[in-house]
Amino acid sequence: MINRRQWLRGLGLALGATAHTGTQAFATPTPQTNPQESSSPGRLALADYEPKSMLQVRETRVERARFPALDIHTHISLSVKSENGIELAPERKYLGQPAELLAVLDRKNVRTMVNLTGGFDNGLVEAVTKYDKAFPGRFFTFTEPSYSKFLEPNYPRLQAEAIGQAHRGGAKGLKILKTLGLYLRENITSGKLVKIDDPRFDPMWDTCGQLNMPVAIHVSDPIAFFTPTDRFNERYEELNNHPDWSFYDHEFPSNAELLEARNRVFARHPKTQFIVLHVGNFSENLANVSDNLDRFPNMTVDTAARVGELGRQPRTSRRFFDRYQDRILFGTDATPHGDEFPQQVFNDKLYEIYFRFFETDDEYFDYAPAKVPPQGRWRIYGIDLPESILHKVYSQNAARLLQVTI
Secondary structure, eight states, X not given: OOOXXXXXXXXXXXXXXXXXXXXXXXXXXXXXXXXXXXXXXXOOOGGGOOOOOOOOOXXXXXXXXXXXXXXXXXXXXXXSOEETTEEOOSOEEESSOHHHHHHHHHHHTEEEEXXXXXXXXHHHHHHIIIIIITSTTTEEEEEOOOGGGTTSTTHHHHHHHHHHHHHHTTOXXXXXXXXXXXTOBTTBSSSSBOOTTOGGGHHHHHHHHHTTOOEEEOOSOOGGGGSOSSTTOTTHHHHHHOGGGOOTTSSOOOHHHHHHHHXXXXXXXXXXXXXXXXXXXXXXXXXXXXXXXXXXXXXXXXXXXXHHHHTTSHHHHHHHHHHTTXXXXXXXXXXXXXXXXXXXXXXXXXXXXXXXXXXXXXXXXXXXXXXXXXXXXXXXXXXXXXXXXXXXXXXXXXXXXXXXXX
């Protein structure tokens, strides 16, 4: 439905066309044809636009990682119950079975897959048993906070104790979804938003530090998600397809406020290692990510679902990888059967795109296995990392954090 301002603007354009051409402003519309069948230029819906590049450049297919890889960021399981963006049940639903996952991993030379969303309580126990213990070294699982207990007066102590129990049960780390900062509220699903640096979580952060459990933390989202979804937004199509991903003008904190609160947590807990997912949650501004890495020795980043951003700034990215080669982890955000999100769907093609980005200097290629670029209409370039850096990024850095051997 259009509003009055849009209607008036459209009316003005139509009357303007009448004045210039002498044609009738409200003529009967011409029947629309399939753009694929039309031989003459005309109006084309953006969703139907699928340009084929005429550029003739080298295309390298990298079928296997040059070194055995550890994918630090995947999602094999999810909660069976959530409300307003908050997981409320320990029980899990599984998106991929071990046999089908291992087949892809073996073809791509990915040694280990880390399931960040392993849940808590009996859900975590089931996930660890079904994957980690059944296939040692091939799967690792992270636990998550139990926000359903948030209103209990002794929640800080209970949550810290739950981390200890999860560690004894085999959890390799803690995953913080963007739930904290954007969805969790004082009454869990209602009331005032709970800030990322809320002191009630201090015992949880400290426990992770004491147990050498890294915290994989997702704070905020691409900066475009905090700006109007209009013709100036380069992620217009993505946000138009997923309007609930927009945090603009909906009483949410700004991107800057979220990152500042996150940074206060890092400063307050220097003995806890934080893996800041999605290239520090600010891959559009690597200078900012660099400043934070320099400021916080307890911070590392992963590459999950951001190869599209890194690849469109290849020279800046190459310098970034060179400078922080010991603090960057290979991750994809791979989700089995997540076909509605092609930038993170778990399959051979997804891994090949990452390998091509890391290992070649190819130019102008797709960053996701999709007909239309899902995050923005651009293509990417490879950064051709030397083997010494490639080995660290693929596995050594993550293995050191997780205290495992790959």
